[in-house]
Amino acid sequence: MDKQKEILNAALKLFVEFGFHGTPTSKIAKEAGVANGTLFHYYSTKEELILALYKDIKARLTSCMYTNADKDKSLKEIFKTLYINTLEWASDHKEEFYFIQQFHTSPFFSLISSEEIEKQTKPHLDMIQQGIKNKILKPLPLELLFNLINSHISGINQYLSSANLTGQKQKKVINESFDLLWDMIT
Amino acid sequence: MDKQKEILNAALKLFVEFGFHGTPTSKIAKEAGVANGTLFHYYSTKEELILALYKDIKARLTSCMYTNADKDKSLKEIFKTLYINTLEWASDHKEEFYFIQQFHTSPFFSLISSEEIEKQTKPHLDMIQQGIKNKILKPLPLELLFNLINSHISGINQYLSSANLTGQKQKKVINESFDLLWDMIT
DNA sequence: ATCTTTGTAGAGTGATTAGTCAATCTTTAT
DNA sequence: ATAAAGATTGACTAATCACTCTACAAAGAT
Numbered sequence: 001m002d003k004q005k006e007i008l009n010a011a012l013k014l015f016v017e018f019g020f021h022g023t024p025t026s027k028i029a030k031e032a033g034v035a036n037g038t039l040f041h042y043y044s045t046k047e048e049l050i051l052a053l054y055k056d057i058k059a060r061l062t063s064c065m066y067t068n069a070d071k072d073k074s075l076k077e078i079f080k081t082l083y084i085n086t087l088e089w090a091s092d093h094k095e096e097f098y099f100i101q102q103f104h105t106s107p108f109f110s111l112i113s114s115e116e117i118e119k120q121t122k123p124h125l126d127m128i129q130q131g132i133k134n135k136i137l138k139p140l141p142l143e144l145l146f147n148l149i150n151s152h153i154s155g156i157n158q159y160l161s162s163a164n165l166t167g168q169k170q171k172k173v174i175n176e177s178f179d180l181l182w183d184m185i186t
Numbered sequence: 187m188d189k190q191k192e193i194l195n196a197a198l199k200l201f202v203e204f205g206f207h208g209t210p211t212s213k214i215a216k217e218a219g220v221a222n223g224t225l226f227h228y229y230s231t232k233e234e235l236i237l238a239l240y241k242d243i244k245a246r247l248t249s250c251m252y253t254n255a256d257k258d259k260s261l262k263e264i265f266k267t268l269y270i271n272t273l274e275w276a277s278d279h280k281e282e283f284y285f286i287q288q289f290h291t292s293p294f295f296s297l298i299s300s301e302e303i304e305k306q307t308k309p310h311l312d313m314i315q316q317g318i319k320n321k322i323l324k325p326l327p328l329e330l331l332f333n334l335i336n337s338h339i340s341g342i343n344q345y346l347s348s349a350n351l352t353g354q355k356q357k358k359v360i361n362e363s364f365d366l367l368w369d370m371i372t
Numbered sequence: 373a374t375c376t377t378t379g380t381a382g383a384g385t386g387a388t389t390a391g392t393c394a395a396t397c398t399t400t401a402t
Numbered sequence: 403a404t405a406a407a408g409a410t411t412g413a414c415t416a417a418t419c420a421c422t423c424t425a426c427a428a429a430g431a432t
Contacts, residue, residue, distance in 0.1 A: 003379080019293045021207025024419060035381040040421060042379095102291040105284070107205045144345045144359070148366070151341025152334070159333040173330070180334070184370045189410085210389060221411040226391060228409095379428075389418075398409070 004042050006032040016095050054103050057096045064089045087174050090157045152181045190228050192218040202281045240289050243282045250275045273360050276343045323371050338367045
């Protein structure tokens with residue numbers, strides 16, 4: 001077992017349950033089954049651990065999000081693939097997805113450089129811009145469309161989390177809610 | 187000046203900036219211009235203060251939200267009034283609105299009883315149900331529509347927060363985004 | 373085999389924190 | 403005017419926390 005990963009796993013679990021400052025590093029170490037000092041061997045401060053955890057989770061989400069989003073597909077198909085991938089990842093990684101939201105409304109979010117944020121959002125903004133240029137998407141402000149899509153996904157995820165549906169029904173909701181979104185922005 | 191209100195104001199400001207556990211009660215007292223003990227005179231624990239602040243802000247939002255939402259108006263008009271009121275309140279009370287989101291993705295949210303939550307959401311769910319019954323809204327699951335509307339508002343608010351528009355343009359965005367939402371759910 | 377680097381441990385530390393308490397001040401009721 | 407109740411203070415405390423430090427073990431390189 002990789003102790004560093006154990007630390008990240010433990011931190012995720014505890015942060016989601018007790019919050020960032022509500023989780024002492026000592027408890028993280030204990031939950032991970034490592035000594036106190038080991039945690040600080042990998043992450044020299046608690047803040048560094050939090051940021052590393054965020055980046056790790058974000059990277060895993062991004063990676064999963066783009067699977068099967070082949071460039072030869074139509075824009076709508078690509079959009080839909082990203083949409084479905086995101087919601088299914090969220091459903092399979094509830095703690096991780098919750099952590100991202102928790103992080104975004106925490107003081108730690110301001111520690112992420114604007115370049116880092118841009119690097120993450122740029123591909124999506126580019127896609128949207130392309131959609132507008134090709135007259136597929138409505139000629140609304142880029143950021144507005146972006147926020148609309150993101151919050152729509154977040155809303156559907158909240159619904160799926162609260163209503164415990166079977167895999168079949170969940171897929172149906174994801175598919176139909178995509179159409180709602182697509183109709184709204186095209 | 188009411189010291190209790192000063193404490194809530196200071197707590198709001200600091201919680202938004204530094205997070206719940208990142209803000210010591212001593213700093214709240216100092217920011218509020220009161221002694222340490224005074225804070226604990228009004229709120230016997232920090233947790234109690236956090237919950238009181240949430241309930242206070244939520245009550246103010248709810249109160250503002252329903253102004254001019256007269257019952258003789260059509261459902262669409264009522265929906266639109268609530269929509270606009272919420273977004274304008276959010277724009278005029280950025281810290282408060284941010285605090286609500288921060289609270290919802292914090293461990294403290296689980297301390298709000300389900301009755302309290304239901305009391306807050308019931309009126310909205312009832313309105314949606316009425317809309318479905320009257321065949322105005324699409325026959326989608328109640329909770330789905332509810333989450334869709336909420337997250338739509340949250341998305342528009344995020345856009346308005348980042349794009350610093352003039353009052354005029356902001357009103358235009360609010361109005362037009364309502365139409366997008368309304369078309370989606372009807 | 374020996375040296376170097378890296379990983380791991382856990383007791384220890386100084387600073388910080390939520391909450392207490394006894395003393396004073398202010399307001400209200402009679 | 404006086405008593406009772408409530409408000410305010412700030413020093414104090416016991417607990418907790420992030421982080422350090424020294425010692426030791428494991429692994430890799432030469």
